[in-house]
Amino acid sequence: MAQTIEVREADASDRIALIDFHRSLYQEHRDKVVAAEDLPLIEYRNYDRVLNDDLDALLQDGSGHVLLAESEGTALGYITGRIRTEPDRVLPRRGIVEDWFVVPEARGAGVGAKLLHALEDQFAAAGCVVIESATWAGNTDARRAHDALGFHEIRVMYRKRL
Numbered sequence: 001m002a003q004t005i006e007v008r009e010a011d012a013s014d015r016i017a018l019i020d021f022h023r024s025l026y027q028e029h030r031d032k033v034v035a036a037e038d039l040p041l042i043e044y045r046n047y048d049r050v051l052n053d054d055l056d057a058l059l060q061d062g063s064g065h066v067l068l069a070e071s072e073g074t075a076l077g078y079i080t081g082r083i084r085t086e087p088d089r090v091l092p093r094r095g096i097v098e099d100w101f102v103v104p105e106a107r108g109a110g111v112g113a114k115l116l117h118a119l120e121d122q123f124a125a126a127g128c129v130v131i132e133s134a135t136w137a138g139n140t141d142a143r144r145a146h147d148a149l150g151f152h153e154i155r156v157m158y159r160k161r162l
Contacts, residue, residue: 007069026051067115081123083095084096097133
């Protein structure tokens with residue numbers, strides 16, 4: 001029998017699961033998809049404090065969304081996003097995916113797609129006409145997921161240490 005996956009807006013009571021996901025995404029998973037020699041280009045001095053501050057800001061930001069996917073009371077992943085308005089653009093209101101993580105054992109079961117579609121619904125209801133997302137260049141699984149869910153790669157960012 002297939003598991004039922006529910007997506008809901010997260011709140012402060014979900015903080016422990018969310019900080020675990022945040023840490024998994026930005027440290028453990030990142031270290032698997034970013035080359036060791038490139039880590040200093042993206043590393044923070046006190047990553048634990050940065051991750052906690054970032055999560056607190058997301059949870060307190062009324063214009064942002066933090067969505068949690070669960071099955072039978074077990075948290076499987078999360079997605080976060082904010083809306084950006086730039087009146088001079090042809091498509092002026094964008095939804096920006098900031099964080100998107102699914103626990104490894106739940107990948108491939110549609111959890112990530114459910115999270116994304118729920119966030120897209122939130123963005124569309126707020127008048128967004130485009131959604132954008134980014135991932136690390138070496139994250140081939142995430143790149144495939146973005147492609148499968150209708151995203152198109154339009155920009156590549158480079159960094160170089162001086």
